[in-house]
Amino acid sequence: MKTLLSLNRLIIWTVLYGTLTGSTALFAQGGNLHEQSEVYVAPTDPLVQQKLKTWGDQKFGMLIHWGVYAVPGIIESWQLCSEPWLERPEGISYNDYKKWYWNLSSVFNPVNFDPDSWAEAAADAGMKYVVFTTKHHDGFNMFDTQQTDYKITNGPFKNHPKANVAKYVFEAFRNKDFMIGAYYSKPDWHNQDFWWDKYATPDRNVNYDIRKYPEKWKSYQDFTYNQISELMHDYGAIDILWLDGGWVRPRETVTDEVRAWGAPIPEFSQEVNIPRIAAMAREAQPGIIFADRTVHGPYENYQTPERKIPDTKLDHPWETCMTLGNNWGYVPNDNFKTSAEVIHSLVEVVAKGGNMLLGVGPQPDGLLPPDALPILAEIGDWLDQNAEAIYGTHAIDAYQDNNTWFTANDKETFAISLLEDGKDVPKSISWSGNLPKKGSTLRLVSTGQKLGYTLNGNTLSVQIPSEVRKSAKAALAFSFKN
Template sequence: MRFLSYSKFFYVLAMLLGSLACSTSLFAQGGNLHEQSKIYQEPTDKHVQEKLAVWGDKKFGMLIHWGVYAVPGIIESWQICSEPWLERPEGMSYNDYKEWYWNLSTVFNPVNFDPDQWADAAESAGMKYVVFTTKHHDGFNMFDTQQTDYKITNGPFKNHPKANVTKYIFEAFRKKDFMIGAYYSKPDWHSQDFWWDKYATPDRNVNYDIRKYPEKWKNFQDFTFNQISELMHDYGDIDILWLDGGWVRPRETVTDEVRAWGAPIPEFSQEIDMPRIAEMAREAQPGIIFADRTVHGPYENYQTPERSIPETKLDHPWETNMTLGNNWGYVPNDNFKTSAKVIHSLVEVVAKGGNMLLGVGPQPDGLMPPDALPILAEIGNWLDLNSEAIYGTRAIDNYHSEATYFTANDKKTFAITLLEEGVATPKSISWEGNLPKKGSTLKEVSSGKSLKYSIRGNTVTVSIPVAVRKEVKAALVFSYKSE
């Protein structure tokens, strides 16, 4: 463990918190975005296929970033990475900054930790699965790993009855029948077998030549295997292993998307031995879904475009992950999206055949940000009224007509028209294609009202009565039997 004097530690903390008061986010999310893979390999394990189908019907989940970075309210992990797109306080050396960052673990004490509140908030939003950061790139573990002392159960929170927070988070969400996802970072910048103090840490990659020190890299492989084994064996049923840090990968799998991140590509392979990990994980958790982000092949069972939605419909499993605010983790005074904006993104994602994972970062005290809660509830209110157009639906070829998106199940087609925020709902709405079957009834889903419509050529026009226009928010949903 690295240590700063308490006086120096709190001086730096005060300086950083003071600068944060001037901005909702000090650091742009630049070189850390994981692009969508261009190659997809379908899993052959029938149990994985079955679980993927269940997951694909859930449509909407919560991604929770929580760690020591919540204490000062800064970007998760990345400020200790020395790459050009990142900034740190003026007048402070890089090494001093890292020392300060490591020591956030000595003051991270979430005394109000309430995983049931988190699960209630996710349920109120209409979410059906959760992915929690058991460890981010900084190497701070949010579970009681036996592989290192750099963990939540070895600081001021260690005597709390729920100190092993991952266990209690998973339990809280399981009680609500959520699918459970364990986020795990493959790189570990705190580990001496990844970032060795013998050398500088110029970028996100391992900072020594593993061809010269193969035993050191083997130690890291074993460390990774053992930690994931702990998660697979000691934390109940896990449905998803969500592996981040896609630059840690076999060198032969490096693609243009990886090169676009801007970090140097080492001449050697940063292989953590996924076949060994996968065999162990699937023995412990049959059918578990792997999301080895951007590493196309047998361990990327679904793709994960970050902060973006693919331009067109995709016919294989995928998940857009985006933030409710500007940041993944907690940042004071973050600028949260409106519920309508989130609903619009969710509709587009589902119409294109994907799921959406929405990032919400709890506060350092262990509670969800209070300003996020009503937004999540508003999203859930819309989903409660329009659930049949989202959950368990499939994408269709003609998925889009201007502001209207389409989904379908075995019985109905749904036309979902996104409404412009701050603008009155129009008296009529039109779209092209996906025509109602001749003589069929068209209903507005949230009210159940049958609406008048006309068809001219390939265009449907629906009359929206005053009562519906007054009540509807974010998006209008119509159901009908199509041709």
């Protein structure tokens, strides 16, 4: 143990001070990105349909990756995986690295954990729903599961009054009227029924032939079922079950986007019996939305393109998940997007008919990164002023003209013109198409101020008053009937 703890300190030092550069550079390789599914199957359950509609009106949510990987500040669970796009520190064997990683649970002690401050920051940012990682691929559980001892309630944090982290995260966000999503990884690299120590662990897949050991795989299916059952029965109202690890799926559903991840595709199905899980979950949580990522079919109730926005408008439910920084979890000195960048992405996503889930990783002590908070607040300031043009809107066919994007509700159309960061706001803004009816009023959404405009053929030009130009940031939204 003394040697292992020394190794802990050595590698944490190495990561924190920058010699392990892979944590911020690996995403360019694309090895862990979930692409958008090519097929969508609409749910038939009226309760699911209604909840999907409610979720679709929320537009903006927070995705929270938090686990033992926050301690050294590395790329979530991924360095446990031996795939070509990944790098680990020099001078340490793979088995020793795994021992070091598993032992992070003995030093993960987030004594400043304050879920109410997380929920406050998310509400201030204008977010309406949350998805929290109850377990990532490394198998470390952020809830008090009874299926394994590898959990937050079995380490130095166990005597904290909020040791059952997921319970208190869900409560804090529920108190802010957020929809609640539970992220759950279908693969579990710590579980001997997924990664069996009898064999090497060359990639993200189960590392034994489940056709030869069906009872072992059945044990893993039961483990998964039982953990999700705990979440469904013991943690209050859950609106979304966000299932990650799309390579764990029926063999017949493997598609080109799965092959693009680069990991070998086993000759057998490594599926965890989602129909059985879904029946249990929907009995406990009627209408719960399933996001079984990239596994097209009845349990992918909305699609989840990762770190990208679809090229065109989509007419079925979808959600872009992207990071505020370069990483999902906490990495020291991460490079955060500006509020304008996030707002521009959100506007494009909403105009194309989707939601946006923004990833923010708490620090190992339990606080959100201080540098993230003013950015979130600036996003929220813009949304407070332009809420009508975002929440509860829907996409229209002519959703874009250059840097102006359009949304609509049952009464009005909104034009949202994106402004270049650091550039002066022009005296007039023009767009083509989506023009007000003759005699209609054009108003600034943020203040309700009526604005002058001219029509020349199919082009509208709106005059921007000087006081608006001085205070405008990120985007200007206009409202009119057409």
